Amino acid sequence: EPEVTQTPSHQVTQMGQEVILRCVPISNHLYFYWYRQILGQKVEFLVSFYNNEISEKSEIFDDQFSVERPDGSNFTLKIRSTKLEDSAMYFCASTEGTYEQYFGPGTRLTVT
Amino acid sequence: AQKITQTQPGMFVQEKEAVTLDCTYDTSDQSYGLFWYKQPSSGEMIFLIYQGSYDEQNATEGRYSLNFQKARKSANLVISASQLGDSAMYFCAMRESVLFGNEKLTFGTGTRLTIIP
Numbered sequence: 498e499p500e501v502t503q504t505p506s507h508q509v510t511q512m513g514q515e516v517i518l519r520c521v522p523i524s525n526h527l528y529f530y531w532y533r534q535i536l537g538q539k540v541e542f543l544v545s546f547y548n549n550e551i552s553e554k555s556e557i558f559d560d561q562f563s564v565e566r567p568d569g570s571n572f573t574l575k576i577r578s579t580k581l582e583d584s585a586m587y588f589c590a591s592t593e594g595t596y597e598q599y600f601g602p603g604t605r606l607t608v609t
Numbered sequence: 610a611q612k613i614t615q616t617q618p619g620m621f622v623q624e625k626e627a628v629t630l631d632c633t634y635d636t637s638d639q640s641y642g643l644f645w646y647k648q649p650s651s652g653e654m655i656f657l658i659y660q661g662s663y664d665e666q667n668a669t670e671g672r673y674s675l676n677f678q679k680a681r682k683s684a685n686l687v688i689s690a691s692q693l694g695d696s697a698m699y700f701c702a703m704r705e706s707v708l709f710g711n712e713k714l715t716f717g718t719g720t721r722l723t724i725i726p
Contacts, residue, residue, distance in 0.1 A: 528712060530713065530714075532714075538718070539700065539716045539717060539718045539719060540654070540700060540702075540714075540716040541716070542713045542714065542715065545712070545713050553713060586652060588654060590654075590714075592712060594712075596642055596644075596659050596661065596704075597644075597656055597659060598644075598656070598712070598714060599656070600646075600653065600654035600655075600656070601653075602652070602653045603652050603653060603654075605652070
């Protein structure tokens with residue numbers, strides 16, 4: 498069964514450093530998302546991406562964040578200068594436009 | 610106002626019993642979808658069941674069913690014959706009117722379900 502994959506599974510970085518979280522959505526999917534879950538809290542929408550551009554972004558998704566689909570298969574989330582409060586689990590999700598969003602296993606980001 | 614409300618932060622249920630996890634939602638849209646996801650301790654998000662706002666029948670998927678009461682804006686998850694492997698965090702989520710290219714989900718705060726042997 499096709500699945501969304503994410504790398505790395507765990508990333509530790511120092512405050513102020515740039516991180517890139519990578520996702521490979523399911524191949525025929527057209528809509529891509531990033532969500533964030535701070536430990537013990539609910540899952541929060543960050544950004545949606547379609548047709549090589551951002552469809553919507555939340556207030557969390559400030560200028561420190563960017564997304565890219567560099568090669569038609571990968572979908573990346575970049576945080577330019579990480580802060581302690583960016584520590585969270587980051588989920589990538591994709592859908593072909595039907596109802597189900599397929600989530601990846603997540604990347605746990607720890608900022609020290 | 611919260612769009613998705615899950616009022617049970619934690620529940621303990623005896624193995625083999627049925628359990629109902631509550632979810633109420635708030636939307637003014639006519640077209641929307643409701644989802645339940647399971648998050649085990651390993652952290653991944655596992656899709657369980659979906660209910661569309663125009664679906665007349667309650668959704669069922671194996672041991673999972675969704676008790677959809679549109680007028681009351683509730684979408685409770687029912688797990689029949691609970692198993693130890695059902696112990697996890699359960700999130701209710703909603704997708705409102707689909708904007709082209711954007712079907713973002715709004716999640717509730719979750720219910721931690723623990724199955725007791």
